[in-house]
Amino acid sequence: MPPSSFEVLMQNTFGLISGAFNSIGGMFILFFETFLKISPLPDEVDFFIFFGIIVWLISFVWRVIRGKQ
Numbered sequence: 001m002p003p004s005s006f007e008v009l010m011q012n013t014f015g016l017i018s019g020a021f022n023s024i025g026g027m028f029i030l031f032f033e034t035f036l037k038i039s040p041l042p043d044e045v046d047f048f049i050f051f052g053i054i055v056w057l058i059s060f061v062w063r064v065i066r067g068k069q
Helices: 006-038 043-067
Strands: none
Touching: 006 043
């Protein structure tokens, strides 16, 4: 059913965006917990490796977005 007003459209849009970020966050948490369980390294080392990968991904996405402007 199409939205009846602009406010309903924006509310639905922000709800979808919020759900997408929620899913991404849940996916990162699942990857991190799985990585901690299967890795033979100490938890501190696993955290720094995973944190480094997240920082690298964010900087990669930032460079891709900035390059397309």
